[in-house]
Ligand SMILES: Nc1nc2c(ncn2[C@@H]2O[C@H](COP(=O)(O)OP(=O)(O)OP(=O)(O)O)[C@@H](O)[C@H]2O)c(=O)[nH]1
């Protein structure tokens with residue numbers, strides 16, 4: 001399950017975004033630090049392909065992929081020195097897969113705080129760098145000492161030192177020149193700026209048509225390092241309260257496209273190199289998440305480790321082709337199921353059946 005942690009200034013719209021994605025449950029209010037204890041919520045990853053296959057197979061169970069959202073308190077300049085709520089609450093999102101920046105670009109006299117997204121971004125980046133520096137300083141001396149006896153730690157200590165130098169310049173690791181290998185070595189330290197970033201630029205209701213323009217300064221700053229999504233979080237949160245058909249109507253009427261949840265999930269899947277394959281039958285239809293470039297046995301392992309260990313072959317067909325044919329049996333009958341071996345690279349939208357023996 002992918003986990004997302006929200007970071008941003010007070011009143012940026014983090015809890016509103018939480019409500020837009022998780023369907024409600026968080027207090028969104030026009031005063032700073034409305035959120036003190038984190039909100040944690042889950043959502044099913046919408047997938048019309050899965051829904052269609054489940055209908056085709058008359059599946060008793062439909063299992064979507066899921067994701068988890070963590071909405072935490074607002075971060076302010078000086079949080080590392082204890083300003084506002086301080087920054088200890090950031091520890092609550094150390095283990096998420098993706099950090100979501102919520103950057104305010106909406107103007108509203110009833111909601112205090114700046115509405116320049118670049119100003120928000122600067123504070124967020126600085127405070128996350130400072131939090132990471134503190135994490136490194138708490139680990140480095142001890143690790144350094146250990147590495148004199150245990151040579152396997154030498155590379156990690158060197159990476160921590162290099163990260164320290166970068167952060168000290170005020171550069172978050174995701175915007176640094178540290179290579180993929182270094183970044184990998186830093187994983188055990190759970191540094192916040194070592195995680196992929198998705199920036200939601202929260203534009204006002206009246207700025208929907210100029211959303212890209214409003215987000216442009218953020219795009220320019222983060223280009224090549226992060227995904228940027230302009231969005232009117234307030235409207236998305238309102239849409240999320242509606243029943244499905246009414247929600248569709250509202251999204252259409254306002255030109256909001258597919259809505260917040262699919263947009264955020266797709267952007268994150270893109271960022272993280274995640275893909276989806278499907279399985280379908282009368283018992284269950286299910287969406288499974290895998291790493292882009294993974295071969296059939298690794299995907300089989302996503303279902304169960306036995307399927308990877310005892311992998312023989314996979315029967316494969318694209319979801320839309322299967323849907324057109326109307327059933328797995330029909331696809332087999334007309335010879336449209338491909339038989340693929342252990343070198344087959346699974347593609348997004350493949351429907352699989354794994355043959356295995358253990
Ligand atoms: N006009 C307008 N108001 C918004 C928008 N997004 C959020 N708000 C309002 O701004 C206020 C703050 O939103 P929250 O979602 O509570 O902000 P937050 O980032 O969670 O704030 P803290 O928990 O205090 O850190 C609420 O009153 C929201 O209704 C928007 O796109 N337009």
Ligand SMILES: [Mg+2]
Nearest residue numbers: 014015034035
């Ligand atoms: Mg909040």
